[in-house]
Amino acid sequence: MRGMTLAVFLDSLFISRSYSRPRCSNDNAFIESWHRTLKYSVGYPKQFSTISTARIWYADFVAWYNSCHLHSGLSYVTPIQVRKGEAQQLYSERNKTIIEAKAAHPERWRKGKTRTYALPAVTAFYRPAEKAVC
Structure with missing residues (x-):
């Protein structure tokens, strides 16, 4: 009996192939x-x-x-400002300024939406170990 290639086998199981290597910085x-x-x-x-x-x-x-x-992923604050707790104050000042500017000049916001600055939600990209390996 002749076996099928790995690619054909994975395709038959509807598994997409990944060409990336684990722990590769690319x-x-x-x-x-x-x-x-x-x-x-x-x-x-x-x-x-x-x-x-x-x-x-x-x-x-x-x-x-x-x-x-200034990191765009942190809504344009530095990591040090986030760690020190200064980011929330900056975000509230920015949000207040944007709301005041919109109230003074509503014609600048055609769609009515304003940017809201806030920290991104924290997500985990790793699977925690089930048992400690020593």
Whole structure:
């Protein structure tokens, strides 16, 4: 008896095939976004003269990324502002300003919708371990 290929077998079970490899950084959208921000930053050098120079540059970049860079996924606040609890105050001030601007100039909002700033819902992208592995 002749067996079928894996592709045909999976298709017969209506299972879609994935060509991504587990734990491959090319498939991690978060690290890919971070890496693009890193590569397109103004001070990114073509090469580093020493390993210590590279470590210093990367440490400075991470500090800037966490404390100065406004993240669109966090409604344009920094991670440090979120961790310190300052984000909610910023969001309420922004939302209040937008509502006041809409009341003063309603013609600028043709569809009637305004942007609302808030933290995104927290979701888990991992499956928790059932048993602790030591």
